[in-house]
Every structure is written in structure tokens, then in C-alpha cells.
Amino acid sequence: MDNEQITIKVRDFEKRCRESGLKLTPQRSAVYKALINTDMHPTAEDIYREVRKEMPAISLDTVNRTLLTLAEIGAAFIVEGTGQPRRFDGGLEDHQHFLCIKCGKVIDFHHPPFDNIQLPNEIEGKFKVLRKTVYLEGLCEPCQNQSLHNQTV
Secondary structure, eight states, X not given: OOHHHHHHHHHHHHHHHHHTTOOOOHHHHHHHHHHHTOSSOOBHHHHHHHXXXXXXXXXXXXHHHHHHXXXXXXXXXXXXXXXXXXXXXXXXXXXXXXXXXTTOOEEEEOOGGGGGOOOOTTTTTTSOOOOOOOEXXXXXXXXXXXXXXXXHO
């Protein structure tokens, strides 16, 4: 991500904080910046380790609560269904997720038809859908190749 994209994301984050009545604290900003500077879908502990490099006194609890707050105000998403520690995503653009069940890596992909999934009749009009997500599980290419290599040895 280039500096212009980061600047746009930070401005959007600041606007979301103001609209939600949240103070723009140094800790909140540091957690958000650490999240948007990776595409690895980090856990709270991953972000904690990164933010501690600049803010050694920050606690894991503060990082975790901040990430949950970011999700509440729409500045981040929680990647659901991994069966692992909660993972976070700072990418707000339309995209879907693929989880490698062997190595645990979460990979972004974008398939435009998934952006407009039609709701089933039994849900339409009965619920207010806030977000539609697509989440796929399988083996990533390196893990597939490793499995094939192990089978031939």
C-alpha cells in the first residue's frame, strides 16, 4: 500500500472515530496503523507485538479492546470462522477470504459475483443484513505442493 492509500485510510479512520464519539488516542492510531500495514490478517497478539516496538507500555488487553472497537465502528473486520484465535482485517474494500486449513494463512481474493449474493426468501425482509461475507477453506498452493511432495517421497 502506498503513502496516499495509507493517508486516505487514516483520514477515514479518524472520521469514523469522530462520528462514533471516540477520542483519537495515540494507542488507537498505532493499533489501526499496524493493522492496515499488513495483509496477513493478524491476531491481537500479532498487532500487540508490532505496536510494542513503538509503545512498549501498551498492554495486550488495550490492543484487543481497540481491535474490537475498530470492528464495531466499521474500521476493521473480524475474520470469522477460522477456528483459531480471532483474526482482524483492515481492508474495507470488497473482498473475500480463503483459509488454508494446513498452514492457517488467510488469503484475500475478490470475486465480484460474491459481492451481490442474493438473500434466501426465508431471510429477505425478516432480518437486517449488515454485511455479507464469503469464507472458503482448503489448501493453499504451497501446502498442496508440500502434500504432493510428501506423497511421492
